[in-house]
Amino acid sequence: MVRRLTLILALVLALVISGAACLRLRLLAERVFRTSVPLVQRSPGAPSPCGTPPAVLIHDLTVYQVPALAEPAARSPFRDPVFGTCLTRATDRTTDIAADDPSPGLLNEYSRVQSFNADGSLLLVRGIAATWYLYDARTLKPIRQLPIGGPVDPRWDATDPSVLYYTEEARLMSLNVQTLAVGTVHDFNPDFPGQTLAAVWTRGEGSPSADGRYWGLMADNADWQRIALLVYDQATDRIIARREVTGAPDIDNVTISPSGNYFLAWYDYCEQGTLGTEANPCGLMVWDRSLQNGRGLLRICGHGDLALDAAGREVLVYQDIDTDNIAMLDIASGTVTPLWPIDFGHTAIGLHFSGRALNRPGWVVVSTYNGGHPMSQTWMDDQVFLIELKPGGRVARLAHTHSLYSEAIEQDYWAEPHATANQELTRILFTSNWGRSGTEEVEMYVIDLPPDWPERLH
Numbered sequence: 001m002v003r004r005l006t007l008i009l010a011l012v013l014a015l016v017i018s019g020a021a022c023l024r025l026r027l028l029a030e031r032v033f034r035t036s037v038p039l040v041q042r043s044p045g046a047p048s049p050c051g052t053p054p055a056v057l058i059h060d061l062t063v064y065q066v067p068a069l070a071e072p073a074a075r076s077p078f079r080d081p082v083f084g085t086c087l088t089r090a091t092d093r094t095t096d097i098a099a100d101d102p103s104p105g106l107l108n109e110y111s112r113v114q115s116f117n118a119d120g121s122l123l124l125v126r127g128i129a130a131t132w133y134l135y136d137a138r139t140l141k142p143i144r145q146l147p148i149g150g151p152v153d154p155r156w157d158a159t160d161p162s163v164l165y166y167t168e169e170a171r172l173m174s175l176n177v178q179t180l181a182v183g184t185v186h187d188f189n190p191d192f193p194g195q196t197l198a199a200v201w202t203r204g205e206g207s208p209s210a211d212g213r214y215w216g217l218m219a220d221n222a223d224w225q226r227i228a229l230l231v232y233d234q235a236t237d238r239i240i241a242r243r244e245v246t247g248a249p250d251i252d253n254v255t256i257s258p259s260g261n262y263f264l265a266w267y268d269y270c271e272q273g274t275l276g277t278e279a280n281p282c283g284l285m286v287w288d289r290s291l292q293n294g295r296g297l298l299r300i301c302g303h304g305d306l307a308l309d310a311a312g313r314e315v316l317v318y319q320d321i322d323t324d325n326i327a328m329l330d331i332a333s334g335t336v337t338p339l340w341p342i343d344f345g346h347t348a349i350g351l352h353f354s355g356r357a358l359n360r361p362g363w364v365v366v367s368t369y370n371g372g373h374p375m376s377q378t379w380m381d382d383q384v385f386l387i388e389l390k391p392g393g394r395v396a397r398l399a400h401t402h403s404l405y406s407e408a409i410e411q412d413y414w415a416e417p418h419a420t421a422n423q424e425l426t427r428i429l430f431t432s433n434w435g436r437s438g439t440e441e442v443e444m445y446v447i448d449l450p451p452d453w454p455e456r457l458h
Contacts, residue, residue, distance in 0.1 A: 049077035050086035053450040058083050058397040059457045061379040066400045071434040075140045080399045086448045090140040098145050103127030105442035107431040111352035112205045112305045116422040119161040158212030170197035196222040206255030216256030216263045226251050241291040257314050263287045270299035307355025309389045310362030317353045317364045346377035357425035367419035369405045384419045394457050403432040411440045
């Protein structure tokens with residue numbers, strides 16, 4: 001997470017230094033990228049691109065080795081040779097990237113971000129240089145480069161499939177991806193008289209409430225120091241809660257929960273055996289929507305994402321660093337439930353979680369990297385899989401990522417899969433360098449699942 005945000009801040013600095021950056025983005029608004037592709041909605045009942053899906057999805061805990069497999073051609077569906085699922089390489093770095101875009105690869109933004117629009121017809125794809133592209137989710141063909149750039153936290157509207165929101169310094173902006181019309185949703189500068197703001201944002205990892213109404217944000221001053229936590233109500237266009245944090249410990253990122261009832265902030269870790277308080281925040285902190293009744297939930301937290309369990313409760317599924325488990329935290333009660341042990345006896349396996357499939361409560365996507373190479377050592381190594389949110393729950397093994405990662409190579413950050421899903425959990429995106437460690441030449445892949453996939457876990 002720290003490495004990701006270091007790269008984000010480097011991109012911010014690059015945009016500030018470049019006097020031509022803003023002009024270039026305005027010019028992009030006038031340019032349609034390549035040939036405009038009709039926006040076609042994918043029917044939820046559409047057949048798999050690979051034909052009839054397997055009758056049974058693999059759900060055991062066998063250690064399956066990564067098979068030798070040449071990089072697939074773009075937009076040509078194929079079956080994972082081990083798990084039998086349908087995959088497609090969605091992007092083509094040799095043809096899809098604009099001529100003036102220095103990005104060496106294309107990827108899905110992040111595991112905690114919803115890349116599909118409201119009706120599942122469009123996909124948001126990121127260039128490594130923080131450029132942004134619109135793809136047809138059915139054909140997987142690029143439609144255009146979008147007139148936004150940098151780490152701007154782009155998030156789809158909850159109901160309008162054509163509207164994308166993003167942050168531009170201290171303003172929340174909207175972009176109609178069909179007409180390219182840009183509008184200011186809210187300018188936060190007047191809310192901070194006498195102060196200069198560098199940004200009002202989630203810092204790359206947060207999302208609005210599931211209905212799109214509430215945003216959990218933080219304000220940074222001109223020195224990029226946190227000065228306030230904010231809850232913004234888009235329906236009434238006003239800040240409904242504010243908490244000053246000047247002089248407090250640094251905050252990594254913030255978000256509002258899917259219901260809009262909880263505001264969460266990731267601080268630096270607490271000392272062993274302690275949790276944060278309103279007076280001394282640390283670790284994972286939570287407040288209600290009014291930014292009152294703050295309490296510490298976890299003293300330290302690895303990667304994770306908010307999700308809904310089968311009963312509709314808001315939970316955080318995360319890597320429990322203290323116990324080496326995949327664990328589930330009930331936001332309301334603070335109860336932690338271990339789900340699966342993580343075997344660190346062989347490699348420093350990395351994990352990301354995605355709870356973006358809010359219409360399929362009770363499941364999350366897990367993606368891993370830095371597993372055994374060339375031999376897998378654990379059942380989790382270098383894969384995308386689903387886990388059911390209950391102790392002893394089911395697992396669905398979906399795909400090997402074929403992404404080669406070395407912690408010592410900075411470029412391999414982009415090879416982390418960062419898998420995420422559509423709201424129905426029938427389409428999963430992940431990133432892979434397909435063995436090209438150190439190159440940043442990554443591509444985005446799509447896994448297509450049948451709507452009845454849980455019934456295939458016999």
